[in-house]
Amino acid sequence: RDGAEPVVAAARVHGDKAAAAVEALLAADPLDTLPKKIPSVAWVEIRALPQILLRDRAHALPDDAVAHVLTMLAMSKPDDVYAGV
Structure with missing residues (x-):
């Protein structure tokens, strides 16, 4: 504060x-605290997942943004979540 x-x-x-x-x-x-190797999420079929809705609940993230979210989640660990999440 x-x-x-x-x-x-x-x-x-x-x-x-x-x-x-x-x-x-x-x-x-x-x-800026990144793993030595950024995990690939290329294997994920993004369109098979539920959409990530924006706050207005009327629009969803585009596929390329979803890939970034998935990458940030893949960089996280259960006890150490990446700050970008």
């Missing part, structure tokens, strides 16, 4: 190295 500065300041009581490590951790974008 107040940004990273109060957290970094709180970590500074443990030294400058701790504060720098916390600052780097908070600056990292979780969307």
Whole structure:
């Protein structure tokens, strides 16, 4: 809510190295944390799946967007869901 500065300041009581490590951790974008190999979902028959409806419930994601959603889900693990999901 107040940004990273109060957290970094709180970590500074443990030294400058701790504060720098916390600052780097908070600056990292979780969307950039990717597996070494992006899983392929080319084997999925997208049209055989239920549509992913948009908020208005009147329109659905196009097939190429569904493929991206499936890729993000495939990159996830039960205890570590990819941030893009």
